[in-house]
Amino acid sequence: MLQVYNTMTRQMEPFKTIEPDVVKMYVCGPTVYNYIHIGNARSAVAFDTIRRYLEFCGYRVDYISNFTDIGDKLTRTSASENISVAAVAAKYIAYFDEDTAALNIKPATFHPRATDNIPDIISFIEDLIAKGYAYESEGDVYFRARRFKDYGELSHQSLDRLEVGASERTADEETARKEDPIDFALWKGQKADEVAWDSPWGAGSPGWHIECSVMSGKYLGETIDIHGGGEDLAFPHHENEIAQSEAHTGKKFVNYWLHNGFVTIGNDDEKMSKSLGNFITAHEALQKFDHQALRFFMSATHYRRPIRYTEAAIEEAQNEVQRFKIARANLLYRRKDSQAGSDAKITALVADYRKKFITAMDDDFNVQNGLAVVHEFVGEMNQYAVAEAVHLDSLIDLVQQLEAFLLIFGVDLTVTESLDSDVADLIVQRDAARANKDYATSDAIRDELAQRGVVLEDTPQGTRWRLK
RNA sequence: GGUGGUAUAGCCAAGUGGUAAGGCAUGGGUCUGCAAAACCUUGAUCGUCGGUUCAAAUCCGAUUACCACCUCCA
Numbered sequence: 001m002l003q004v005y006n007t008m009t010r011q012m013e014p015f016k017t018i019e020p021d022v023v024k025m026y027v028c029g030p031t032v033y034n035y036i037h038i039g040n041a042r043s044a045v046a047f048d049t050i051r052r053y054l055e056f057c058g059y060r061v062d063y064i065s066n067f068t069d070i071g072d073k074l075t076r077t078s079a080s081e082n083i084s085v086a087a088v089a090a091k092y093i094a095y096f097d098e099d100t101a102a103l104n105i106k107p108a109t110f111h112p113r114a115t116d117n118i119p120d121i122i123s124f125i126e127d128l129i130a131k132g133y134a135y136e137s138e139g140d141v142y143f144r145a146r147r148f149k150d151y152g153e154l155s156h157q158s159l160d161r162l163e164v165g166a167s168e169r170t171a172d173e174e175t176a177r178k179e180d181p182i183d184f185a186l187w188k189g190q191k192a193d194e195v196a197w198d199s200p201w202g203a204g205s206p207g208w209h210i211e212c213s214v215m216s217g218k219y220l221g222e223t224i225d226i227h228g229g230g231e232d233l234a235f236p237h238h239e240n241e242i243a244q245s246e247a248h249t250g251k252k253f254v255n256y257w258l259h260n261g262f263v264t265i266g267n268d269d270e271k272m273s274k275s276l277g278n279f280i281t282a283h284e285a286l287q288k289f290d291h292q293a294l295r296f297f298m299s300a301t302h303y304r305r306p307i308r309y310t311e312a313a314i315e316e317a318q319n320e321v322q323r324f325k326i327a328r329a330n331l332l333y334r335r336k337d338s339q340a341g342s343d344a345k346i347t348a349l350v351a352d353y354r355k356k357f358i359t360a361m362d363d364d365f366n367v368q369n370g371l372a373v374v375h376e377f378v379g380e381m382n383q384y385a386v387a388e389a390v391h392l393d394s395l396i397d398l399v400q401q402l403e404a405f406l407l408i409f410g411v412d413l414t415v416t417e418s419l420d421s422d423v424a425d426l427i428v429q430r431d432a433a434r435a436n437k438d439y440a441t442s443d444a445i446r447d448e449l450a451q452r453g454v455v456l457e458d459t460p461q462g463t464r465w466r467l468k
Numbered sequence: 469g470g471u472g473g474u475a476u477a478g479c480c481a482a483g484u485g486g487u488a489a490g491g492c493a494u495g496g497g498u499c500u501g502c503a504a505a506a507c508c509u510u511g512a513u514c515g516u517c518g519g520u521u522c523a524a525a526u527c528c529g530a531u532u533a534c535c536a537c538c539u540c541c542a
Contacts, residue, residue: 043542230542372490
């Protein structure tokens with residue numbers, strides 16, 4: 001049975017869905033004013049990996065992830081790039097799609113955008129005002145945090161101990177409009193040059209937190225199974241979402257809160273973030289590294305642990321992916337001399353490893369232990385690949401199981417590679433030279449192909465090739 | 469000031485009481501015409517100090533270092 005670590009209770013809990021076989025999952029998406037960086041990508045990868053494992057286990061996952069397409073940051077990009085705010089959003093959403101596709105992150109079931117949900121946001125806020133949880137102040141609307149009895153429950157903060165302004169990101173003018181410094185904005189009156197919508201409180205735009213509450217409720221329902229995001233969002237973002245949503249519905253908002261760890265960079269293991277300016281965009285990294293290696297690098301670390309971004313680590317991930325690919329290819333190469341049918345031993349072995357893998361992953365998506373099982377499985381595959389006699393169905397069983405395991409990590413091993421026809425000809429020529437023991441010629445051809453990125457390997461069944 | 473997290477071999481890292489999984493890298497070996505791939509093999513007593521226990525990386529106490537959050541950063 002799957003156990004997950006719930007930030008709310010700080011404990012492992014058995015995972016039980018609201019509806020059988022369906023997981024309702026919401027993951028906080030990016031503000032689309034720039035390329036996503038490696039840290040943003042890690043979050044998307046972490047939850048994509050979780051989603052894929054849930055699907056592997058047979059769940060249907062209704063996965064919603066938003067785009068925040070309004071706010072100061074878009075306004076600033078709009079000015080610096082001299083395009084409209086809508087164009088900024090469209091541009092960076094397109095890059096988001098491109099980069100996440102390159103990382104083999106499945107698109108969300110739906111990607112709602114804040115600007116497409118303004119009427120719902122306004123009526124949600126009106127309800128909070130009607131219930132006494134919110135108040136208007138000079139064109140802004142704020143949430144009375146202290147009125148919500150469980151405020152601080154998720155992050156386990158005591159309201160009286162919070163250090164006001166510790167993040168140094170709050171504006172004094174805004175604080176002055178609040179009844180209490182911990183109150184947070186639901187609606188913000190229009191400032192000069194900002195995109196704004198009409199509302200009962202005048203022209204303005206939604207606060208940051210409200211969009212997630214509204215869209216989660218609208219697309220998944222009042223209570224959902226999983227809400228995910230970076231651990232920096234636990235407070236205040238998710239805390240505020242809980243307050244808004246539960247004040248609004250009177251029901252529990254989320255059953256399991258999952259938070260991913262950061263990507264760190266540099267000798268001090270500092271968090272990679274846009275505000276610190278120490279970030280590398282996914283777009284840049286994808287140009288530099290093999291896409292699958294980069295994806296595997298991120299999904300092969302447990303989602304709650306930090307990942308240190310280094311080139312050496314990504315290259316190591318590439319070696320590991322290579323090992324999986326070679327194991328698969330070497331097994332498929334044996335189809336040519338295989339017998340029909342299957343080996344009972346292999347059938348049992350595949351079922352056994354599948355079970356071991358699930359046991360490992362059921363422990364809060366323990367990918368390290370899951371991968372240890374996969375590596376042992378690969379060892380078995382490699383031994384079968386050199387067995388004297390092999391059976392076709394068993395070859396296929398092994399290969400398909402490996403593919404299924406790796407797909408959870410976002411690595412698609414079935415991407416096919418092909419040879420140029422002249423390369424194929426050269427391989428034939430080399431085989432002829434070897435048959436005549438003309439090793440000077442055969443080695444020259446092998447060297448030439450190596451230059452072109454084609455590796456040749458001689459086996460008892462013939463010469464097999466792979467791309468380097 | 470408050471709240472969390474992390475510290476295990478060269479590197480990544482699993483492991484919540486019984487004599488340290490797995491991977492990458494390295495050295496050696498087998499196989500090969502030579503290679504490659506594969507297989508076999510090679511290494512740590514777990515930040516520091518103290519305690520509990522027959523037994524601790526695992527429990528308790530102290531301590532050090534680093535990271536993060538405390539109103540819009542995944």
